[in-house]
């Protein structure tokens with residue numbers, strides 16, 4: 001145990017975490033030339049294309065230092081706020097963290113939020129100043145920033161370049177010298193933390209764990225504490241680039257477990273694995289059931305594909321336990337599902353996976369957060385509103401609460417004014433303003449989560465010219481004045497376009513939605529009025545003008561089979577268009593409310 005080191009890399013997005021991980025694998029000879037690929041740890045196609053780490057994994061390296069052999073377990077952490085719970089569990093599985101800071105961009109919002117997570121878990125922090133090879137690097141200034149943040153010495157910071165390989169040896173030495181060896185009880189009953197799981201269609205769910213006390217043996221009868229289920233440990237082993245089955249994984253070490261579980265929902269990140277007969281009395285602290293934050297309807301473009309969509313969603317759920325869905329129906333879109341996601345990125349990923357892996361074309365409706373509503377009849381009973389149409393009628397509604405977050409934004413002092421105006425427009429209240437240096441400011445706001453869902457990231461980028469980083473954490477529900485704004489096309493309410501909005505913004509957003517829809521809905525043979533309404537009251541109106549009469553329409557001759565072919569072709573071309581009443585609505589229109597300011 002004394003020669004094991006468990007560590008993770010924490011960094012703001014794009015500061016070089018994956019590149020550094022690759023370099024460490026290279027240097028310790030953990031990858032053969034043939035296996036060398038860029039960003040080895042990001043194995044999903046989607047991850048590689050987006051260049052972000054979505055799912056965390058772990059990898060083991062051997063390294064000899066001053067004549068002694070060490071085992072280094074690198075636990076990878078996802079880099080996006082949507083997955084912050086997974087980050088916290090990965091961090092909890094380590095004793096140390098490399099804090100990677102880009103020498104050109106300095107400390108950003110996620111650097112700080114991840115650092116706090118690491119400090120909460122008492123991790124030893126090794127500051128790494130990455131990308132010193134860049135011409136735009138500013139190592140002196142950024143080092144000062146790091147010293148201010150951590151209260152460390154300048155000499156503790158390791159200048160590095162994950163690109164050229166500079167500093168890699170020093171980083172490995174620091175991991176061995178500074179990160180404490182694990183300190184568990186070898187003889188105690190098994191107690192292991194699940195920090196991740198991956199679905200493998202052939203072998204079932206692979207569970208990644210860190211043994212805290214005792215050991216886990218092949219064929220041992222084990223129990224998952226939170227779910228209360230028992231399994232047989234069919235296979236345990238260590239993770240290199242491939243899996244290496246072992247007889248036993250001992251105290252302090254990291255490994256994988258295969259039990260034949262076929263449903264990802266049975267393996268909960270943060271849960272404790274223990275022995276079925278001789279269980280530990282103490283589960284690992286910090287377990288939480290992750291709750292979806294953002295909800296949206298997902299509908300098949302072709303109503304006939306509903307069953308197929310259901311099958312695809314069920315399969316997706318087998319390997320992504322954080323996806324939840326229930327059937328719903330919409331007057332406009334027919335049968336589909338109300339789905340819960342961890343955040344907007346998660347939503348995009350699911351939509352993309354449905355299309356790529358399952359060949360489904362789907363329509364996604366305006367995302368919303370989960371509200372709490374209370375009726376006059378039962379003012380103490382919480383009604384969960386995950387869909388605007390579930391909001392009780394105004395006359396019976398006692399009050400509504402919405403989820404709030406603490407938003408942390410780091411920006412340059414030049415843009416403080418812009419960022420503040422944006423946050424105030426988004427119903428934010430400033431709670432703190434700290435100058436990190438003369439140039440860089442950290443701002444904290446209490447804000448409704450719903451406002452982040454609507455175009456916040458893009459606006460923030462624009463108003464700060466890209467010099468702002470952003471992170472958030474939930475701080476609970478607060479009462480709010482919300483109304484349901486409906487959209488009528490050709491005098492028919494399109495329920496899939498309804499949104500819950502704050503009273504103060506409802507008129508403005510209703511108007512902008514009508515304008516945006518006017519741009520997005522193609523002209524047809526007749527005028528299409530677009531209206532926004534609160535209850536029976538119309539608050540905005542636009543019209544899509546009719547096309548001029550198509551004189552060639554009746555001239556069409558030719559035989560019927562050609563006509564059919566043409567119709568088929570048209571049908572394909574119509575993908576993502578939905579006929580609602582007699583109006584054709586393209587997919588973009590359903591998301592229009594997210595792009596009001598484009």
Ligand SMILES: Nc1nc2c(ncn2[C@@H]2O[C@H](COP(=O)(O)OP(=O)(O)OP(=O)(O)O)[C@@H](O)[C@H]2O)c(=O)[nH]1
Nearest residue numbers: 013014015016017018019052053079131161162163
């Ligand atoms: N010049 C230079 N570029 C680097 C260095 N390290 C990483 N990069 C580049 O910076 C970009 C981001 O690096 P990644 O390793 O993908 O960053 P990351 O932190 O893993 O990003 P996420 O996975 O999205 O959080 C890539 O284009 C890298 O090639 C470095 O030391 N020098």
